[in-house]
Amino acid sequence: MLDPVMYTGGVYKHDLIMELVEDLGGYLLQKNVTQSEVILLLLIPSDDMPILAALAKELRGELVRAPLAGTEVAVVTPTLAIHHLPHSACDVAEYLRRHGAKSNMVGLARGVGREIAQINEYETDLVNEHDACVFMFGNFVQCIVEKGPLYRNINVPVVVTGGPEIPKEKMPYAFEYVSSVGRISHRSKKANELANLDRIVAAVGRALDRARRDIEKDPLTTSPPRVMDAVREQVPEVQSSFSPLPIALNLNGCRIKLPYDEFHQAVSDVTFDEGMRLGDIATIRPSRMKRYILVRIKPESETGFVI
């Protein structure tokens, strides 16, 4: 069992942490260097956590659990206009990021209004590539309830946020509804506002747990971090991608930020120690996000084995 954690510390000697993670059989998901500080998102075998904690302490770094690490969450707003950004959509996206998730903001083209709100096929497909999504609505009960059709065709769990208290039964297509997070035009910094953001993170965490449980029923042929590691090793071009996170992990695969047409064959040919090609154990198709490469690992029921 791998535990997701976030290490924050000085740049000096942080490579010791990375080496230890490799030695323990863990994975480095993301590395962010900000001047003299480094933030590492890691997956570590649960049993070896005390060893890493001891080294982090020695280096005067901080090690915290990042429950959303290794997942991608979409924060969806009716548009990307001043009514939603930077408050409160950016606050939520940033808060999810602090808990380890890779959050993407999605502004709908025509999501505004009570009766005229709509979502198109492209937007639905894009949101469906994530592990979970947060739909952010406003302060009026009627508007929130009537916007249900926007997320009716979304296959991943949908956490809806809005201002007023609304019984969950009125939103049959939502996984959970988080109240007290409607439209606000100032930064969330009061204790109660931060508590609301915590409630969103908790709801997203529950949504992801459900998705994980579903996956466990029919395990994936291999784990997404292992695919990430193999691609990183065998497709060196990925290292020169300008994206801050060249390989974004999902619960059932990953998105490789290289052009599909040029690199999908190279990704397909990535070989594991057991001799299997990635193309044999996963579906490789163009992502709706900038036509990157989307890898979806097939479950054991399809391939008949687990590596």
Place this chain on the structure above:
Amino acid sequence: MDPLEVFKVEAPGEEYGEKKYREILLDILQDLGLVRSIGRLYVYADISKPYFAVFGLFRGALPPLLVRDIGDVAAAGDGFQIKVNDEEHLADLVRVLWERYGRDNVEQPDRDILTVISKDSPADIPVADLDREFRQDLTDALIRIAPEGFRNRMNEMKEDSFFFIAAEETLTSEMIAEVREKIRGMMNA
């Protein structure tokens, strides 16, 4: 405490929305520095229709900004020297002086110093129309405040008041009359 003399928000059947829109209005008006110029504010929103309306009374027209309001004017040599204290309107000031005295007679030896070759003092020349700027900012604020989907708008600016209505569907004269009646009711309540 509200910085406005009267500030009423009504949205039938939407108690939470009423409370939150008070905060949104104050946040946006304060961000744009408009609160002090508005005396009374009435907001009426009916989400079942749906429309959103704001009626406000101004505290009084803002006087035009004169050269002496943004800097110290003193006689110097063949003309006058202006030591600018408020750089926000410096570009307007230079433009006005150029128009009045010609480019050859205006110099800027330092960032905040302007010299004018003239016999008349420039102290009483108007530099900016603050009232017009305020009305532009207010229109911007009202568009930000109204719910985003309400894109059919009407904005009526008068000498001492303004009336703004935004709706999802086409605005009709009956709808506008109904909103005016509701706001009149709020004022008389």
